[in-house]
Amino acid sequence: MRILVQKFGGTSVSTAENRRMVVEKISRAVAEGYQPVVVVSAMGRNGQPYATDTLIGVAREPFATVSRREMDLMMGCGEIISAVVMAATLQAAGLAAVVLTGGQAGILTDPQYGNARILNIDPSRIRAELKAGKIPVVCGFQGVTEDGDLTTLGRGGSDTTASALGAALSAEMIEIYTDVDGIMTADPRLVPHAHILDRITYAEVSQLAHQGAKVIHPRAVEFAMQKNIPLVVKSTFSDAPGTLITAAVESDQTCDSSVSDKVATGVTYVRKIAQIIVTRESAAKMAEDSRLFKTLAQSGINVDLINVLPGQVLFTVQEDETEETRRCLSAAGYTCTVVPNCAKVSVVGGGMGDVPGVMASFVEALTEQGIPLLQTVDAQTSISALIDGRFLETAVSSLHSQFGLD
Ligand code: ADP
Ligand code: MG
Numbered sequence: 001m002r003i004l005v006q007k008f009g010g011t012s013v014s015t016a017e018n019r020r021m022v023v024e025k026i027s028r029a030v031a032e033g034y035q036p037v038v039v040v041s042a043m044g045r046n047g048q049p050y051a052t053d054t055l056i057g058v059a060r061e062p063f064a065t066v067s068r069r070e071m072d073l074m075m076g077c078g079e080i081i082s083a084v085v086m087a088a089t090l091q092a093a094g095l096a097a098v099v100l101t102g103g104q105a106g107i108l109t110d111p112q113y114g115n116a117r118i119l120n121i122d123p124s125r126i127r128a129e130l131k132a133g134k135i136p137v138v139c140g141f142q143g144v145t146e147d148g149d150l151t152t153l154g155r156g157g158s159d160t161t162a163s164a165l166g167a168a169l170s171a172e173m174i175e176i177y178t179d180v181d182g183i184m185t186a187d188p189r190l191v192p193h194a195h196i197l198d199r200i201t202y203a204e205v206s207q208l209a210h211q212g213a214k215v216i217h218p219r220a221v222e223f224a225m226q227k228n229i230p231l232v233v234k235s236t237f238s239d240a241p242g243t244l245i246t247a248a249v250e251s252d253q254t255c256d257s258s259v260s261d262k263v264a265t266g267v268t269y270v271r272k273i274a275q276i277i278v279t280r281e282s283a284a285k286m287a288e289d290s291r292l293f294k295t296l297a298q299s300g301i302n303v304d305l306i307n308v309l310p311g312q313v314l315f316t317v318q319e320d321e322t323e324e325t326r327r328c329l330s331a332a333g334y335t336c337t338v339v340p341n342c343a344k345v346s347v348v349g350g351g352m353g354d355v356p357g358v359m360a361s362f363v364e365a366l367t368e369q370g371i372p373l374l375q376t377v378d379a380q381t382s383i384s385a386l387i388d389g390r391f392l393e394t395a396v397s398s399l400h401s402q403f404g405l406d
Helices: 016-031 052-060 068-092 124-131 157-168 202-210 218-226 289-298 319-331 358-367 389-402
Strands: 003-008 035-040 097-100 107-109 118-121 135-139 142-144 150-152 173-178 199-201 231-235 243-246 266-279 304-308 312-318 336-348 375-379 382-388
Touching (some): 035 124, 035 157, 052 068, 068 097, 097 124, 107 157, 135 157, 157 173, 218 231, 319 336, 336 389
Parallel strands (some): 003 035
C-alpha cells in the first residue's frame, strides 16, 4: 500500500468551488497510484457558520460557563460537518469515501480537553476501509479518551491529526494543503514579498512553528520527524511544489541554499499577549521565584518570555489569560502590573547562537524604527523581543530585511 495523507485546512474546504479543487488533488493522488487518507478541518474562518470560532460562540455567548468537556463536543462538530460534506463531494465525483471521526480513526488521547495529547493510534479501521477501496475522510482536530469522550487537539490540531496518522500508517508522505504556496520566510499577510522556502529540515520548521508561524502545528512536525516521513506544505489553489520538509537538506540538492547557510530562516510573531511585571517587594518572601511559577502552572496558565531580574520578575501570558493570571497571583499574595496589547517577534535560524553580532543586529533593526523593546530573550536557534502590538508589522518587515530575507 502506498499511503498518502492529505490534509486540507479551513479555507480549502470552505466553499463548493474550493472543495472542487480539493477533489482534484485527491483524484490526482489516486491516479498516481496512492491510497489517500484525507484529513479535513472545519469549514472557513471565524464568522462563517461552521467555523470553529463560530461554534464556540454558539455555546459561550449565551452561557459564560460551558465545561471544557462540553466545549470539545461543540468544537468537534465543525470537523464532522466538514468531513460529511467532503465525503459527499468525493462520492459525487465517483470516488468511494467514508467519514471517520478522530475516535473512529483510532486516535486515543488523554482527557485534557481543549488541548489533548495523543497517547496512541490504532489505525486498523482506516486500513480496513482502504482495503475495501474507500477513501477515509477523517475529522481533523479530534481524539477520544479511553472513556469514549471526544477531545480536541488544540488550535491547528488538524495538522497533528494528519501527521500522527501518517506516522501510524507508515505513509509515504504527508501533504498539508493550505491557502499559501508553502512555508515562507514570514507570514505573507505581514510581509507581502516574503518568499517560499523550497526545502527545510524538521528542526527548522519546528522552530518556526514553536515561535508562532501558524502555517503548521509544532506537534505535527514532531510526529513526521519521529518516523522520518516527508512532510509537504502546499496550496490547494495552485500547482506550486510547496515546501518539502525532511531530516536533512543535502547540499547537492538544487534547493534554496540560503536556507542552510544563512543565519536566519524566517521571522515569526505571536499577537495578543500581555506582559506581567511582578515586583520583588510584593514577592518579598522569595526563595520564591519557583513558587510564583508553580502557582501559575497549577492554574494551567502558560507563561513565556520569563526574565528573573534583581528588582522584578517579568513574563508574558496569552491576552485571554490575563484576568486568570491576575486572580491567581493576587490569591497567592503577589501584586503585578499588566502591560496589555503586546506582541512577540522572533528571528529563527539554525546556528544563531554561534554567530557574533546577531543580537546587535536584531536590536538595531527595531531601534532604527523607533520600536522600544519591552523584553528580549535569545537562545541557540532564535531571538525574540516583546514589543507594543501596534509596531508588529513594522518590526516583522524590518527584521526580515535586516536578516537578508527580502
Ligand atoms: P489552514 O486553515 O489551512 O490550516 P492556517 O491559517 O492555519 O491555514 O495557516 C495558513 C496561514 O498561515 C497563511 O494564510 C499565512 O497567513 C499564515 N502564516 C504565518 N506564518 C507563515 C509562514 N512563515 N509561511 C506561510 N504562511 C504563514
Ligand atoms: Mg492551520
